[in-house]
Amino acid sequence: MSSIKQLAGQTFWYGISGIAARFINYLLTPYLTYSALISTANYGQMTAMYAAIPLFNAIFTYGMETTYFRFMRKDVDHESVNNTSTISLLITSVVLTILLWLNQSWLAKTTSLAEFPMLVQLSIIIIGLDALSTIPFARLRYEGRPRLFALIKIANILINIGFTVFFLSYCPAKAKADPNSWAIIIYRPDVNPITYVLLANALASLCTLFLLGKWVLPKRWSFNTALWLGMMAYSLPMLVANLGGTINETFDRLMLGWWLPNANGYADEQRGIYGACYKLSILITLFIQAFRMGAEPFFFKQAESSSNPQKTYARVTKFFVITVAVMFLVVTLFLPVWRYFIDEKYWGGLKVVPILLLANMSLGIYYNLSIWYKLTNKTMAGAAITLIGAAITIVINYFFIPRYSYVASAWATFLCYASMMVISFVWGQKEYYVPYAWKKLLAYIIIAVLVFFLHSVITGFYDNIIFSLAMAVLFILAFMVFIVKVEKKEFEQFPYIGRLIKKYF
Template sequence: MLEKLAKQTAVYGISTIVVRFLSYLLTPYYTRVFGQEVYGIVVDVYALIPLALTLLTMGMESSYFRFSAKAEEAGGDVQGAKRRLFATTWGVTSLAALLFCGAMILCRDGVARLMGEAYVAHPEYIVWVALIILFDVSACIPFSRLREQGRAMTFVGFKALNVVLNVLFAVGFGLAGLFATDFGVGWAFVANFIASAVTWLLILTTADRTVPRIDWRLLGAIFAYSLPLLVGGLTGTANEFIDRQLIKYLVPDGAMAQVGVYGAITKIAVVMMLFYQMYRLAAEPFFLSNFKKSDFVAMNAAALKYYVMASMVIFLGIALFRDLFALIVGRDFREGIFILPVVLGANVLTGVWLNLSFWYKREERTSLAIVVTGAGLAAILLFGCWLIPLWGYYGAAWARLASESAMVAVSWWLNRRFFPTPYPWRRIWEYVFVALGLFLLCEAFSSWVGGNMFAGYTFNIVLFASYLAYLIRRERIDVRAMVRAVCGRGR
């Protein structure tokens, strides 16, 4: 079964890497086209969009996977049950998105004032963002259906097209000089709108003539499962993006510039987030499918160990060579590169508590998501209000790390209390502390050699290779067998 998860992760992984890489091409482009404050608007808007998507999808993605599995378990007219499930979840999310979009457009001036001075002169930004949200939410359940059906290549093809269109139109608008007009950064939102609208039109072709239609009795059962996920999802998304909002409102001077720098540096952690995304896309439908509890426990425990191993390899690879990764963003944004290890640490913990959340989703105890994400939200608000006025975006990075740590701690306690799982914590902590020790050794050596880049990079390569060798030896990984297997599949 773990081989199936690994295969699904690889399928989503390769494709996700391509899609996300294309998407991240906008980061070096925008950080060279826009100044810190203008790019801060981009960061601010794209921190709020996920919150709206989480609110309007209402936990229906996880619900779709779970109720699809229950339909298969119940037998009978499985396809008919799945069709009603698809029509209901698609219908309710599309209706919610339509109402939200209409309200945002009608109240755009008031929303612009709430979002800050940078938006007051351009309330039309709100209109374009609302339209992006409308199409993205309406496409969400059809995309989930593709994942549930195992149609990974179709899923990825549409996602890739979305990103390609976004990048092409954004770069095209820039080359046409439109970013220099009064509408300015708004053209970035227009590019995204075009990409989202085209993707929505294409995803309709996969609906198999199903029309969004709400089965209210079924919806009641779905909401009983999904509403706790909605509340937990909102607090979880707030945990991930509220740090930008705290900077905007707690930093007295140059807040939007700090938001821009912070957002650019978090984008540098692209490899870590790529790995997290491809793992989540594969693991969520996998662990929420039907198989024996004993198998679930064993596989979830093993999956967490291997996830941490891979995450710490990525952590070291980026943290040791962060000066090279800093070249991704424009020169004006590289001043914040020192916060990157903290950002990476928070990203590692995001994947840890994702693994720790699968058991309560599978057992339909989704109300526990509120407890977990609520602890994270409380932590980021507490540490953010304390550290951001003192340290600016550096304080925001530490606040997010504290938030992810709180969620991991609470998830661990709940798991131990209600669903004991034999996670190999001693081995996991060993891998984490060895990686952190090598990172601190790198920092000490860098201070000693000063600006000697050759010595620094050589030493870092040795450290990184040492960690890989340590993992191979510790896990007794047969590298030759792995190479032979890969070469054999290649033939």
């Protein structure tokens, strides 16, 4: 239990950074969707560009982050690992940025944004800058410095938002008030407004690199070729896995542009609605992000220091499933409130939110289960599982997007992640057995989904938002009481929660 408390503490700090940073960043969603300058089609163009960026981030970093943690655990010469991984990413980031810049017309066609070359150029700059910050952030995580990690992450988002508001609110207002002011040099009404969003992002990434300056360059320019070859042997399958994972996560926004007609901006509008509604899975995605930040180094250290790490992994997964099940209910049952996070013109896509939440739950569980192939150095297995998921994503979207638009993308996302979760569990139990209480955890998820449907049926008979919210509170409390009663012995081991449970249960 002490190790789980340690993970909870790290997850808390990484959660503070991840949740605070991404929540502040999510504030851009209502700002942009409610903005008079940005149409649904404009938002769809931004969605397409931000779907492409993670794909290239996966290529530019080629699994080096996970590889860094793996080799820092097994190699006694930590400085050599730091220097070699840093130099490797420095060289490849520069080379790949130049190659992508020379082939930007191809990237423009891939994102269906050939008419907006400036968006593509700014995206390439963002990709290159973000790749250079990968190892510095990994070092902060490995060295157990979550507060500094949090500070820099939050600073990045604040700078991003500051520049975005400056470009899209202050400059237009200044130019309108005084046509001869300096603002007309920066803001031009004939420029796609998403250009300013990406420019703000690029400036924030540059500032982040400056804040990480101490760790961006190696302490010594010594490159261990033998070590690098070993790292690449571990890393390249992770590249395939990460690339496949990114395809599963973001590729559907690109495919909507490929397989929907874009007459009068229809495809862009559909991408905009889908991208805005995807943001409503904020609670689960933020928690998963925070959990991953703390869990990856934690799992590797447990394998080294614990006599029975499998038991710890099983308990961590149990608490994870309980947490995301509660979050699923918080989002779905309070959707009449959450929907105001985006403008009303995007509400047509709210029907896909529960599907996307279940998809993200499956993805989070998969991250827990995937530790088996990372610890056993069978990263090709992770690549294979992810490629299966990618194939499911592409096939379902290809056949059903023309008829069902983004609804097909939502179901493809769920079926992809659910399949990966099941395959990883079955395969992993044969290779590296972990005593997961899978029947109980599956029951928790099914009960949460049934509660959602029950709430929908009951509130459907009486269309009143106050009644709906009151029933939501009642159902969530009932679900939490049920969980506490079933897992009473587990929760009693936590100091503060345990005292409350002993007193009231």
